[in-house]
Amino acid sequence: MSNETMSTARETLGQLQPAIRTLARLCEVGAFASLPATDVQAKTKYADGGMRPVVVVSAHEGLSDFEAWREILGIRPEDVSYRELSTSAVLVAETLWDGVRVEIHAYGPMPVSGVAVAA
Numbered sequence: 001m002s003n004e005t006m007s008t009a010r011e012t013l014g015q016l017q018p019a020i021r022t023l024a025r026l027c028e029v030g031a032f033a034s035l036p037a038t039d040v041q042a043k044t045k046y047a048d049g050g051m052r053p054v055v056v057v058s059a060h061e062g063l064s065d066f067e068a069w070r071e072i073l074g075i076r077p078e079d080v081s082y083r084e085l086s087t088s089a090v091l092v093a094e095t096l097w098d099g100v101r102v103e104i105h106a107y108g109p110m111p112v113s114g115v116a117v118a119a
Contacts, residue, residue, distance in 0.1 A: 011044045019053035022100040031072055036065040052101060059106040066091050066106030073102060084110060
């Protein structure tokens with residue numbers, strides 16, 4: 001891979017600006033300011049045919065932090081995806097906030113066998 005190809009493939013701080021600005025606004029809004037900030041990233045992801053800014057919130061301490069973010073962002077429970085990894089359950093949801101995609105991810109223990117999980 002040439003240096004020119006490598007340099008164009010990297011994200012720039014300018015590309016992250018919308019996500020960083022959205023993250024800053026989330027911090028300023030009272031209801032969001034008290035949410036758990038487990039692992040928060042401003043990054044770009046490939047979507048809709050190009051690289052787009054995104055804020056990603058990842059909760060690694062269980063599913064309750066995810067639920068707090070889901071509720072305050074107004075994401076409906078039926079819009080949450082659920083999957084299982086070898087040792088943990090994963091919840092993922094996304095929405096647009098302030099014109100930027102916000103994704104929330106949660107990683108927690110697998111449900112107990114025989115207990116229903118809303119998907």
